[in-house]
Each structure stands twice: as structure tokens, then as C-alpha cells.
Amino acid sequence: MKSLKVFAPATVANLSCGFDVLGCCLEGVGDEMRISLSDTSGVRITKIEGADLPLATNKNVAGVAVVAMLEALNDTSTGIDIEIYKKIKAGSGIGSSAASSAGAVWATNQLLGKPFTPKQLVKFAMEGERLASGNAHADNVAPALLGGFTLVRSYAPLDVLKLNTPKNLYMTIIHPQIEVKTADSRKVIKSNVPLNKAVTQWGNLGGFITGLFTSDYELLGRSLDDVIIEPLRSILIPKFKEVKAIAIKNGALGAGISGSGPSIFAMSKGKETASKVAKAIEKVYTPTGITFDIHVAAINAKGVSEII
Amino acid sequence: MKSLKVFAPATVANLSCGFDVLGCCLEGVGDEMRISLSDTSGVRITKIEGADLPLATNKNVAGVAVVAMLEALNDTSTGIDIEIYKKIKAGSGIGSSAASSAGAVWATNQLLGKPFTPKQLVKFAMEGERLASGNAHADNVAPALLGGFTLVRSYAPLDVLKLNTPKNLYMTIIHPQIEVKTADSRKVIKSNVPLNKAVTQWGNLGGFITGLFTSDYELLGRSLDDVIIEPLRSILIPKFKEVKAIAIKNGALGAGISGSGPSIFAMSKGKETASKVAKAIEKVYTPTGITFDIHVAAINAKGVSEII
Numbered sequence A, B: 001m002k003s004l005k006v007f008a009p010a011t012v013a014n015l016s017c018g019f020d021v022l023g024c025c026l027e028g029v030g031d032e033m034r035i036s037l038s039d040t041s042g043v044r045i046t047k048i049e050g051a052d053l054p055l056a057t058n059k060n061v062a063g064v065a066v067v068a069m070l071e072a073l074n075d076t077s078t079g080i081d082i083e084i085y086k087k088i089k090a091g092s093g094i095g096s097s098a099a100s101s102a103g104a105v106w107a108t109n110q111l112l113g114k115p116f117t118p119k120q121l122v123k124f125a126m127e128g129e130r131l132a133s134g135n136a137h138a139d140n141v142a143p144a145l146l147g148g149f150t151l152v153r154s155y156a157p158l159d160v161l162k163l164n165t166p167k168n169l170y171m172t173i174i175h176p177q178i179e180v181k182t183a184d185s186r187k188v189i190k191s192n193v194p195l196n197k198a199v200t201q202w203g204n205l206g207g208f209i210t211g212l213f214t215s216d217y218e219l220l221g222r223s224l225d226d227v228i229i230e231p232l233r234s235i236l237i238p239k240f241k242e243v244k245a246i247a248i249k250n251g252a253l254g255a256g257i258s259g260s261g262p263s264i265f266a267m268s269k270g271k272e273t274a275s276k277v278a279k280a281i282e283k284v285y286t287p288t289g290i291t292f293d294i295h296v297a298a299i300n301a302k303g304v305s306e307i308i
Helices: A060-074 A095-113 A118-133 A139-145 A182-187 A194-213 A219-224 A228-238 A241-248 A271-288 B060-073 B096-111 B118-131 B141-146 B183-189 B195-214 B217-223 B230-236 B240-249 B271-290
Strands: A005-012 A022-038 A042-049 A077-083 A149-155 A158-163 A169-176 A193-195 A256-258 A264-269 A293-296 B004-011 B022-038 B040-047 B079-085 B151-154 B160-162 B169-176 B191-195 B254-259 B264-269 B291-297
Touching: A005 A095, A005 A139, A005 A169, A005 B183, A022 A095, A022 A139, A022 A169, A022 A293, A042 A060, A060 A077, A060 A095, A060 A118, A077 A095, A077 A182, A095 A118, A118 A139, A118 B040, A139 A149, A139 A158, A149 B195, A149 B217, A158 B096, A169 A271, A169 B264, A182 A228, A193 A194, A193 B195, A194 A219, A194 B151, A194 B160, A194 B191, A194 B195, A194 B271, A219 A256, A219 A264, A219 B151, A241 A256, A241 A271, A256 B040, A264 B060, B004 B096, B004 B141, B004 B169, B004 B240, B022 B096, B022 B141, B022 B291, B060 B079, B060 B118, B060 B191, B079 B096, B079 B230, B096 B118, B096 B141, B118 B141, B118 B160, B118 B254, B141 B151, B141 B160, B169 B271, B183 B230, B183 B264, B191 B195, B195 B217, B217 B254, B217 B264, B240 B254, B240 B264, B240 B271, B264 B271, B271 B291
Parallel strands: A042 A077, B040 B079
Antiparallel strands: A005 A022, A022 A077, A022 A149, A149 A158, A169 A264, A169 A293, A193 B191, A256 A264, B004 B022, B022 B079, B022 B151, B151 B160, B169 B264, B169 B291, B254 B264
């Protein structure tokens, strides 16, 4: 095998109750990439379509992630060429940089005969996140690599867990095309939180994870509540409250900010409900005049995958 | 049925990573109670053995809990006599007041033909906790009533979940007989916590619950880590660090403060390891001169139960 074409999925991090630790992977929303072995050693970005991103290896998240991986292997001879066909918009809050980092390391790992497990690839993909936002977070790259729902139990040492994926769960995602950079969106967050709110938050995270393992959809919905981050960050997202309310009114289990925004997710049982929610959100957003995309996506239990 | 004898189990709340939300129920450690229907309406504490506790109904946690239950039924005619054979010492941190409240409402519910589900009984037993500590917490009464491991997802509205109980889990509990009142032990806690520590804590709670549902014992152990409460509260417990270290050195998965202390729990896979841990802890504690009890107990998956 000399070359591999992969689907690099979008992801939703935080999921209201799991700031910096929870994430899930989306089906059908994501980038395509072609990773090829080359006779010339080193890592090169040879093509980028669909976005204005740097071709320099050390400035491109996919380049940086693959370099970190080869360094861990003490591999100075392998040559890797990366083509990126970007479909996820940068700054959307659905893991654009994570998709590129995860897709590149996953494909390279396949081409090299799988020296690493998917869990071991997380730390290399995190180097891409460090470049993108100054913070090597794992809550997007973990679900992109492992699929389904994931939990970053600990960063030091890194301990990433794959959770259960209940059947028939769908996400409706609206991406209002305003720019909210991860770095800006971190600035509104306070560095101290009241203990009673932290208790509420971890009660909900516990409830959400219990809901995943017991396929209790109502419990998932009740647990999608964020008393710490959402009240602060949602002010950066036009019509957030209205979108959340209309999603729930139309049958969504719950809704919240995707990652650091500005995308908003709504989780539903069944594709029909998720599509109904999409139409209702569209009606709320169209009058604002803000350009937006809406996706309806199943949970992707596999993560990055080969396109055959 | 006119009379019922019950086993009212001890419980371990918080479990390091789940302050105010997690708890588990113990096998073989607990009180006995006899609850009887009487022809004279009203609730009476007719006998207390093993502890110096008030006989006045409105000053006794069992009395208050049963009164709350009868009030919810608008029942002014039923008569209930309560005998309490106390074996759990008050102020031990293994749910002494919760055992009495939970045992009394569970037995009364049986005698009345089960008007309530065990989950519905939690809020009545919480009234006993309110009397005992000024705070109607549920993290001891929930596991006492439901058995196994429980999560209080939310207090408003009350939402209590029963989690999974992996096989062959044992607790070693040491109760140093010094007085640490719940109210005092709450005073050392700070009302604000750094967000990064809260993230660490909810990552661990998520890991612990994942460990329960996947019976991943190593994961349970890794998740038994408390970066918020334990560093503050453990200063009230002599030799806490040494006990925790020796427990883990002898094979325990993890260890921490039971409830608000002063009891310390260590969780082990298998009774043999739990007994070995007990012996090691005993060696650490004997030279202090402090009187102490040590219990080795399986997780009690049933909760309060009838003694036949």
C-alpha cells in the first residue's frame, strides 16, 4: 500500500456537561485526505483544496501531527505526502483542525503497518491542536480517531476512553458563519467556578455517561445541561437561546454549544426528529441575515476511515 | 404483615471523585431495625439500643423521615413504632444517620403495601439527613435505599440513578474513633474551585462511572482521585496519607475519605486483597493509640433488606 484516501470526520466537543473531556464523532460531515508514501523522506503538504491553509509542514496541523508521530518512531527516512480536501470550515467549532490532524496520523499509521493503536495516535494528533489553538486539547481528536463518544479522563498522564454509542442518535448542527476563534472563546471563561456549580456539572456528566451505557435517551437529554461554560460563551453566538429552545420544542433531547462555538448542536433520537429540528432552526436563523450551514448527522462509531 | 425487621446498611459517599453525587452500599455493615404497625396513630421511636440518640420523633432522623413519608400520603391514621438497634457509630462517615432514615422509610413502605418506589423513598429519607447535618443530602440515603453504586445527577429536581455494580468489589473501611462532624468537615471546603481542577475531577468521575459499566477495575482505581476535597479534608484525619499509601501498596485499586470522614475507604478487587489491605492499615493505625474499627465488606447490590 503506497497511498490511502480517508474520510476525516467532524466532531462535537464538550457536549454541554463535559467541558474539555467529552466529545463525539459525526457521520458524513468531514474532510477527505489522501496520504501517500514518497521516496523522498520528510513530511510535505502537497495540495490543499477548499480552504486557505498553510502548505508549510510546520505551520499545518496535519504536517505537525505526522512529524510528531515519525519522531516518536525515530523515523527519519519515511516520506509522507499529504493532500487535504477541506470541507469543514475553519473556526466552525466542529473540529476542523482535529479532522486534519487525526486523518493524517491515522492514514500514516495504516501506511506504516499500524505501529500504533488508535488510542496511541491521540497524542500525535494533539500536536496539531496545539498549533491550531495554543492548547493541546484532545476532546476533538479523540472522537475523530476512536469514533463514537469519548472521554478524556486525564491529560497527565493521557487517558482516553471510548464510551458506548446508543443506537439511532442524531446530531443537528448549525454553523453560523461568524468568526469565534477558540482562543477568544476561552477568554470569556472564568478561571474559578463555584463548587456548587461544579457539583451540578459533574452530576450531569455522570448522568450523560450513564445514559450512554444504558441507552437511556431521556437521561441523555436531562444531562445535557451546562451551568458553567454555556452561560458565558453563548453571548458570543447570535440567537443561541432561541435555537436551543426551538430545537427542544421540536423534539431534540437537548442542545448546546459545539466545542467553543459558534456552531450549535442539538441531539435527537431518530433521523426524522433531527431533520425536523434542522428545519425549525433554519426558520429561526434565516431572518438574521447571517450565512449558515445546517448538517444532520448520525453518530459515527468508527472515526477516521478509509474511502474505498 | 404487622411488623418487619430490616438490615439498614452503611454506605460510602463521595468516593473521591464524586463529591455530593456518588455513593455505594455495604454488605454486612449496618444497623438493625424493627418497624411495626400500631393501632395508635402517629410515629414513635419505642426503643434505641447501641447509641445515645433522641427518642423524640421530631429529633430522631428515622422519626422525621417516616413522618415526611406519611405526610406525603396525607395519612394521619397510620401508627408506626420504630425500634433501632444501632451498630454504625454516629459521626463515623459511613452513613449512620442515612441507615436509620433509609431503613425506617423502606420498612414502613413495605408495611403500607409499597405506595412508593425505592427511588421515591429517597426524598423522605433525605429529611432525616436534613435533621442530622442541616443539609438534605442524598449521597448516603440513595445507595442505602437502591443498593450498589448510585449517582445523584441532580437535586433540583431530584434525579437519582442506580449504576452498575461490577462483581467481586470489596471495601476496606477504617473508622478512627475521633469526632469529625459533617458540619465541621464542610467548613474546610472552599466555595470556589479552579476550573482546571473541576475539569480533572469530572474527568475522573466520568472515568469511574465508565469503569462501573465496563467492569474495568484498573480504570476504577485510576479514577479514584480527588484533587478538590481530599487535600483540604484529609488534614482532619490522622495518618490519612499513610493509610492511603499502604492500602494501594497492598493491592487496593484506590482509597479516599468516606463521606466527610473520619472513616477512610479502600476499594479492592477480591476479598483476599481487601483483607490484606485491612491488616496493613491496622499496622499503620495501632501505634497511634487512637481506637479504631476496621470492616471488610462486599458491595451490597440490594440496599435495605428484610431480615427473615
